Amino acid sequence: MFFGFDDDQLAFRDAARDLFAKECPPAVVRAAWEAPAGGLDRAVWDRLTEMGVPATLVPADADGLGLDELALVLVLEEAGRAALPHPLVETAAVAAPLVAGGPGPVPGPAGIPDAHGLGMVTTNLGGPHVPCAADADWLLLRDDVSGHLHLVDPAAVVVTPVATVDRGRRAATVDWQPAPASLVTDDPAAVDAAFDRGAFGTAALLLGLAQHMLDLTVAYVGERRQFGAPVGSFQAVKHHLADALKELAFARPAVHRAAHSLATGADTRRRDVSMAKAMASDAARFVGRQALQCHGAIGYTVEHDLHLHLKRTWALAAAWGDAAWHRERVARAIGI
Amino acid sequence: MDLSWSESEQAFRAEARAWLEENLAAWHAEHGGREAIASGDTRTGFAQHLAWERRLHAGGWAAVSWPAAYGGRDASLWEWLIFEEEYYRADAPPRVTQNGIFLLAPTVFEFGTPAQQAHVLPRMTAAEDLWCQGWSEPDAGSDLAAISSRATRVDGGWRLDGQKTWTTRGAFCTHLFGLFRTDPASERHRGLSYLLVPLDTLGVTVRGFGRLDGDEGFAEVFFDDVFLADDAVPGGVLLGDEGEGWRVAMATTGSERGLTLRSPGRFLATAARLIELYRSHPAPRLRERITEAWMRAEAYRLFTLDTVTRLAGGAVMGADSSINKIWWSELDCELHELALELLGPAAEVEGPWSKGWQFSLSGPIYAGTNEIQRNIAAERVLGLPRT
Numbered sequence: 032m033f034f035g036f037d038d039d040q041l042a043f044r045d046a047a048r049d050l051f052a053k054e055c056p057p058a059v060v061r062a063a064w065e066a067p068a069g070g071l072d073r074a075v076w077d078r079l080t081e082m083g084v085p086a087t088l089v090p091a092d093a094d095g096l097g098l099d100e101l102a103l104v105l106v107l108e109e110a111g112r113a114a115l116p117h118p119l120v121e122t123a124a125v126a127a128p129l130v131a132g133g134p135g136p137v138p139g140p141a142g143i144p145d146a147h148g149l150g151m152v153t154t155n156l157g158g159p160h161v162p163c164a165a166d167a168d169w170l171l172l173r174d175d176v177s178g179h180l181h182l183v184d185p186a187a188v189v190v191t192p193v194a195t196v197d198r199g200r201r202a203a204t205v206d207w208q209p210a211p212a213s214l215v216t217d218d219p220a221a222v223d224a225a226f227d228r229g230a231f232g233t234a235a236l237l238l239g240l241a242q243h244m245l246d247l248t249v250a251y252v253g254e255r256r257q258f259g260a261p262v263g264s265f266q267a268v269k270h271h272l273a274d275a276l277k278e279l280a281f282a283r284p285a286v287h288r289a290a291h292s293l294a295t296g297a298d299t300r301r302r303d304v305s306m307a308k309a310m311a312s313d314a315a316r317f318v319g320r321q322a323l324q325c326h327g328a329i330g331y332t333v334e335h336d337l338h339l340h341l342k343r344t345w346a347l348a349a350a351w352g353d354a355a356w357h358r359e360r361v362a363r364a365i366g367i
Numbered sequence: 368m369d370l371s372w373s374e375s376e377q378a379f380r381a382e383a384r385a386w387l388e389e390n391l392a393a394w395h396a397e398h399g400g401r402e403a404i405a406s407g408d409t410r411t412g413f414a415q416h417l418a419w420e421r422r423l424h425a426g427g428w429a430a431v432s433w434p435a436a437y438g439g440r441d442a443s444l445w446e447w448l449i450f451e452e453e454y455y456r457a458d459a460p461p462r463v464t465q466n467g468i469f470l471l472a473p474t475v476f477e478f479g480t481p482a483q484q485a486h487v488l489p490r491m492t493a494a495e496d497l498w499c500q501g502w503s504e505p506d507a508g509s510d511l512a513a514i515s516s517r518a519t520r521v522d523g524g525w526r527l528d529g530q531k532t533w534t535t536r537g538a539f540c541t542h543l544f545g546l547f548r549t550d551p552a553s554e555r556h557r558g559l560s561y562l563l564v565p566l567d568t569l570g571v572t573v574r575g576f577g578r579l580d581g582d583e584g585f586a587e588v589f590f591d592d593v594f595l596a597d598d599a600v601p602g603g604v605l606l607g608d609e610g611e612g613w614r615v616a617m618a619t620t621g622s623e624r625g626l627t628l629r630s631p632g633r634f635l636a637t638a639a640r641l642i643e644l645y646r647s648h649p650a651p652r653l654r655e656r657i658t659e660a661w662m663r664a665e666a667y668r669l670f671t672l673d674t675v676t677r678l679a680g681g682a683v684m685g686a687d688s689s690i691n692k693i694w695w696s697e698l699d700c701e702l703h704e705l706a707l708e709l710l711g712p713a714a715e716v717e718g719p720w721s722k723g724w725q726f727s728l729s730g731p732i733y734a735g736t737n738e739i740q741r742n743i744a745a746e747r748v749l750g751l752p753r754t
Contacts, residue, residue, distance in 0.1 A: 032369060032371070032445050032672065033369045034370065034673045035368060260752075260754075264751065266742065269741060270741040272751065273745045281670050281694055284670050284673045291370055306662050358655050358662070361661070362657075365642060367646065367654055
């Protein structure tokens, strides 16, 4: 029994943390709010690609890193901390292992040479509002009629931006028509597994988003003075943040266990992923609420960076199945 | 990450399961059946539970993670977790010796002299000496440093005066471990000493009283000009150095053997029983909350696996045990509250769920109220400024 990470996994996380610190400061997230459709800056994505992160789950003989979800989960937490605007979960957790040398029974469309050739992929598997739909190199699209997954060229779809609360997510609806040539898989089990990897990856992002909001708030309440004392010295504030810490601390092992269940193909995979997404969604929303309250009016503005993480949290808590949807899946799994 | 149990751990589990099954049946039978066994917080029930404790000791299961020399079996923390899972899965009774084993013993291991360890620990696992905790006083609850019970140095020992209260099972125990002010000029955390007191010492009066559920699980203990001889407990009555009682008492409150690492097995077993209850008393409006409660019990198991992994790697249990305590105590309340809601009008009938519910309500209060735990988490884990 060892509920932890090995040195290589931790080193991978540390490298990602350094990368995001340099390449994805709040200014990059704000720029994603403003950039025109198709105009998302790719500097941070290019660095991630050099590091091999989008191909983490792709087998080494298909030019990927050949690692598993236990390596990916820590990197995704870091991506969440940075509120990375790019579709890393959609690419690295969902599409890459399916398309580039992954387990899909049907060969992918022609013209996808290897993991690196895949580029930036988004998907509608997580919900109708497709992130970075106008920016991606490929769209992995589930056909609502057949349930099959297709990998579609952006030139073959119509993208309509949607004004969502988190503009940094760059959400849009996508109109398209499935064609035999774009089919990736018609295997319901492969589609189901791809969805689970997306829900799990989003849960990991939510942990990172929550951690960052908690860190920001702890720093702020230690500095902000009212009544002649730091507001963080007041019990009411302490208790808000202790509860935020608690909810986050107990959601994290659930997400890590889901990584293990995916990596090992456990029978309990669906239950474990759903527990992870439900707990991470609720914990991150709760932490965000405490963070906003403890920042007071100074956080209630788009000039403060808190809102970047807060709004991403709201969006991701609802995407890939919200907490109630996943609790329903857990309820069935435990037989009630 | 490796979430499998080794062959020897699986064998340990099988051995524990078989022993518990056989011995629980035997213990029930020797007291006229399971239904005839009273609460361990009543006089009758305490005697029955002592028989169980002695059975555990004879089998070597009284404190599995302790050295064999003191009545344990040198089990790893992983094996301790396995044993606890099996213990609650088997629906074995609450441990009436737990305040000694979980609260006093870690301190004796860390601060006791060899002579104290040799005397106190084996008698504790054997349930020969029964220890209760003498920390709280009428005016020193959450504010424990406000202790005013005094111990004054006299020839050959100490003179004790004062009062302790809310002492769990004090009326049935033989010994008390307590904090006393040994420096009359001192204030707050300074000048306290950690003393071991036989309750049959002349001048000690113990009065049991009913807890919320009516059982005589509480006691107040009066010290009226008591002479406590230095050797009233072989090896000495002073644990750690004179005047260092606060540090001695607090050093092990978060220890891996401590109360704060409540075994997840207990809550998983309650969650499993709650799910069974839902199947016989379905109430769709509660289904989502019950699922959430199950997830929280499971999350507690995973959190504990994470903690034990870190402890096994040499880390020390720190202030993060404070959020742990908030988690399981609130979870315990929620599990029982859901059961009562499923039961509807039957909830008011005295029974395991109503009893467990009343007991669960003590969780957010004892061992430092959850409000105090939140302060600790905020100040020592998050680093927020002290008032």
